[in-house]
Amino acid sequence: MTPHEPRTLGYYAASHWFQSAVIFVLLAVLALVLLRALDEAEIRAERQAVELTVRNMRAGLQYAMSEALMHQQESEIAAWEGSDPTRWLQVRPAGYRGACTSVESKNLPEGAWCFERDGRRLVYRLRALMALHGPENELCKELSWRVARVDGGAAHGGFIGVRIEPASGCGFADAVKK
Numbered sequence: 001m002t003p004h005e006p007r008t009l010g011y012y013a014a015s016h017w018f019q020s021a022v023i024f025v026l027l028a029v030l031a032l033v034l035l036r037a038l039d040e041a042e043i044r045a046e047r048q049a050v051e052l053t054v055r056n057m058r059a060g061l062q063y064a065m066s067e068a069l070m071h072q073q074e075s076e077i078a079a080w081e082g083s084d085p086t087r088w089l090q091v092r093p094a095g096y097r098g099a100c101t102s103v104e105s106k107n108l109p110e111g112a113w114c115f116e117r118d119g120r121r122l123v124y125r126l127r128a129l130m131a132l133h134g135p136e137n138e139l140c141k142e143l144s145w146r147v148a149r150v151d152g153g154a155a156h157g158g159f160i161g162v163r164i165e166p167a168s169g170c171g172f173a174d175a176v177k178k
Contacts, residue, residue, distance in 0.1 A: 043128040046111075050124060053093045054145065058164050060088025061147070065161050077161055081149045082120035085164045086113070105142070121146040121167040140170035 061080075068076050084099070086092050093113050097104075100114035100123075108114060108125035116123050121144045144167040150160045 039128075046127050049093075050143065053089075054164065057085040057088055057145075060090075061085065061162065061164060064088055078149070080147055080162050083147050084115040085122050085145060085147050086115065108142070116144075119144075119146075119167070140168075142168070143170055144168045 064080075065077055068074065086096060095109075095112040097108070097112055097114040099117050100108075102116055102118045105114055105116045105119075105123040108123065110125055110127040113122065113124050115121070124143045126141060126143065145164050146167040147162050148165050150163050
């Protein structure tokens, strides 16, 4: 019998260990890139959902104003100032909680909407807090809109109508601020 030499890692064992480490590092980098892309896609999806909801409220308001003008009920339009803008949607947005107080609006869960009776504004609590920064670069936790009166001045005969406008300095883009 010949004595056996003690086993060592050798070239081939070390080669396999190095290949496994490289593959593990590449998979970890790929996972991080995919997670970041997924996070960005989630932010874009939330942004688009909010922008679409605001556009639909504005379209519903325009339709309601047109209908009131056709029926010669202009005085009714002035009463809409400060009302809940979701009234012009056929279906309330997902997560809509109805009327709330200013304290309740500060404690809304992420992705929830409510109409703040005190401030007469519609509030949306953001899911992705890192998505927006306000006018002084503070982190925005909520977006809000209100139904405001549009005055045409003396040249246009005074009252023109109402519109949905942002009630805070935070906003996604021009499409939401219009």
